[in-house]
Amino acid sequence: MVIAVIAVMAAIAIPIISGVPGNASAATAKRNLAYINSAVQTFNQSQYELTNAESSGTDDETAIRTNLIHRDVTSRPGSPYLPTHITFHYTSDTNKYRAIWNGRLFELVSPGESANGIDLMRLQETR
Numbered sequence: 001m002v003i004a005v006i007a008v009m010a011a012i013a014i015p016i017i018s019g020v021p022g023n024a025s026a027a028t029a030k031r032n033l034a035y036i037n038s039a040v041q042t043f044n045q046s047q048y049e050l051t052n053a054e055s056s057g058t059d060d061e062t063a064i065r066t067n068l069i070h071r072d073v074t075s076r077p078g079s080p081y082l083p084t085h086i087t088f089h090y091t092s093d094t095n096k097y098r099a100i101w102n103g104r105l106f107e108l109v110s111p112g113e114s115a116n117g118i119d120l121m122r123l124q125e126t127r
Contacts, residue, residue: 029097
């Protein structure tokens with residue numbers, strides 16, 4: 001009887017526990033995406049627009065990062081909008097969460113989808 005109860009508990013617990021790393025990765029990716037997009041929105045609210053990058057691609061995303069980390073308190077109050085230690089690492093690995101520029105904000109690319117973008121799991125790696 002005890003063995004049967006343990007087997008039932010294990011049958012319930014193993015699928016729940018095995019899903020934890022995936023859920024944690026998704027939560028981290030969404031948090032990091034929101035962090036970048038918050039910097040973009042703050043930049044835009046400071047009477048600027050990130051319109052120089054209108055399509056996805058690493059050149060556009062690098063230009064956006066450069067704008068967001070630029071410090072100029074005289075003409076850009078509140079700058080930098082993104083800390084300078086934030087580095088964008090690019091990947092096309094379809095097993096990772098990535099962010100791509102859609103012309104206004106960054107959007108999430110989930111594992112299984114193809115796109116070259118910012119690796120959201122490595123966003124704050126260089127401090």
